[in-house]
Amino acid sequence: MNDFSPLKSSPDFNSLFAGFTPLASEMVPLAMARGRVLASEVVSAELLPPFSRSTMDGYAVRAADTCGCSGLEAAHLTVIGAIAMGDSAQELSLQPGQAARIATGGALPELADAVVMVEVTRHQETGAVEICRPVAPGENIIHAGEDYAHGAVVLSRGSRLRPQDLGVLSGLGITSVPVYRRPRVAILSTGDELVPADQTPSPGKIRDINSTTLAALVEEAGGIAIAHGICGDDFDRLLKVCTKAMEEADVLLLSGGSSRGQRDFTHQVFAAIPQGQMLSHGVSVRPGKPAILARQGNKSLFGLPGPAASAMVIFYCFVRPLLRHYAGLGATLGLSSVRAVTAQPFPSAIGREEYVRVSLSPQEDGALPLATAVYGKSGLLSPLVRADGLLPIGQETEGLGRGIEVSVLLFP
């Protein structure tokens, strides 16, 4: 039982991810594409906007005709027509001394090169208009192709699609896009003591918590959670369930059974999976040390610790970056962080990364929030519920003093 490779440090563990590649792409309609990652560059096949548009209600003019005009000495132009929003301006062409009424968003007539806003004009009953302020060429206009020229790169491969990006795509008439597939993540809890959340545990048993927590963590990270329930601590059964789960999943999260005790089948099971290859057993992170990583081709298998707090830290530090890597986002944590000040000393041992659960309390006068440790055994849930995020303490650091400025990773 002592045939484990030495504990890996967190950077070592993450470097194992380089061996995995992002998932294949799939076409999705824009309405489903928010937060997804483009699997190829998008190039504009047309001009956006397709024609020069007015950004004001007013008069399309030739700017030269307004040169030097003022309220006292207005330029008099002949109004030859009106362009409402949505009208084609193709039949209109401005000759010197002419203007056309135009609405915001209206298409500019031929030979017009500026728009005068209506507020600085005086409409004449005679069909003329007085212009009381000069405009420069291009003023109050968006030119055809000013947003995107024909052939312009609109979005690069690897872009995470935000609402405005989807808007641009719809503006270009692109209604579905190739994005990296979302990783399918099979979730399995192991332990003879576990019963499903909807059952009343008999003496000695407890309800399965990790299935619920991990499914929510996976979905939050952009994956698709596939529930596989609970499997007892039985090698043959675990091997069968895991092998089956890997047929449809890209990732397996097996929680429990990964400490060094007598029931640690996880690493044996992963090693016995067809084409299974152990990558690491154990990582020098606290809480969470017993984290196992194996691969099956481009698929990955994680053995997570059973205690909820440990499973969650390992998820954030290792599973989440790999899920993001699969989805084309890069193997990063992808968590927001805030600057805070330690409200107390945070002791920590050298040679081991530590992730301390902390709560944040706002301070007055714009001072940084105070980070207070929410200590508690890793098997307890209440400290996680009270915490706002994790304070990472590097493995070269022998703890932190009180009043130190730090960066706290926020739970999403």
Next chain:
Amino acid sequence: MNDFSPLKSSPDFNSLFAGFTPLASEMVPLAMARGRVLASEVVSAELLPPFSRSTMDGYAVRAADTCGCSGLEAAHLTVIGAIAMGDSAQELSLQPGQAARIATGGALPELADAVVMVEVTRHQETGAVEICRPVAPGENIIHAGEDYAHGAVVLSRGSRLRPQDLGVLSGLGITSVPVYRRPRVAILSTGDELVPADQTPSPGKIRDINSTTLAALVEEAGGIAIAHGICGDDFDRLLKVCTKAMEEADVLLLSGGSSRGQRDFTHQVFAAIPQGQMLSHGVSVRPGKPAILARQGNKSLFGLPGPAASAMVIFYCFVRPLLRHYAGLGATLGLSSVRAVTAQPFPSAIGREEYVRVSLSPQEDGALPLATAVYGKSGLLSPLVRADGLLPIGQETEGLGRGIEVSVLLFP
């Protein structure tokens, strides 16, 4: 056409939200509850964990029996049984001098008050065990109810449910929870120039962009987007479509037609909606000034500017806080922000809040990122695509200099 109330400042506009109340609650299963907000307090109806558990593989003991022991002078205890994970320990009761083998997560026998980890014990063939290090009462144990006692408040009303919160609920056997209903948001674009994204616009027409952008913004903010497509600039038709949309929606977002030009039916339509009541026309924010807010009972109607950048700023500043208020999250922006340094001066007029689109470039040596303005007409989309977030400039501020530390709101 000049019967508008004066422009409201952003705090005035937000104070209008106080008149709206969070939506009714609904029961949802845990698997659907991530990110939702609890509509009532959750109290534990049982002990969690339900029994005292070992956090180690080892031996359950009476701590007093290990007092003063060491590797040289071990304590000898009689092993009276073994408790595996999931076993009931009800039939075992430790007398002085007795121990029981126990697995991590195992239920503690009667009268045991600590666990000795297996690494500091020596198993004897005789059925005894040698203990080489003393333990204190409570060591390596999670006590029954240590997480949550009977009747303890687990989560308060208004809590946003995170993965760990859902985990605790499943641990307590609570498989569905009362949460505030997600706001249903009807989205309608108005403008005679608009065609749907899947059509090729004829001359003078452009594709509808706001429907796509706003739907994604709504979903990102936790709402349910209901697409109502495009409606031409026609009072009767707009009134009919809006009235119908409000039958099933909590919020209406009508974009376009809210400038002061000739086709501005939005405020007339909102005022004509049955039980409609105008709250504000115009807010002193740039870009986005023409933002209209009306109510119909507890429902709200927003008139948003047509240009994409303006619509988006108004969404983030005003619609998003109201959606969050409806969902029980409080009328806050709910956007992450980062500290940055201005890469250039940011001129701004006093008396008007400004939200400048900025891109952020990382700096070396841990310096704050540089915020550079991504200027562009509000009708252009490409500046929004290039931007990482918004730099708010308060209405009392006459612009910002170069090299000033600022807080940038990140696009989610």
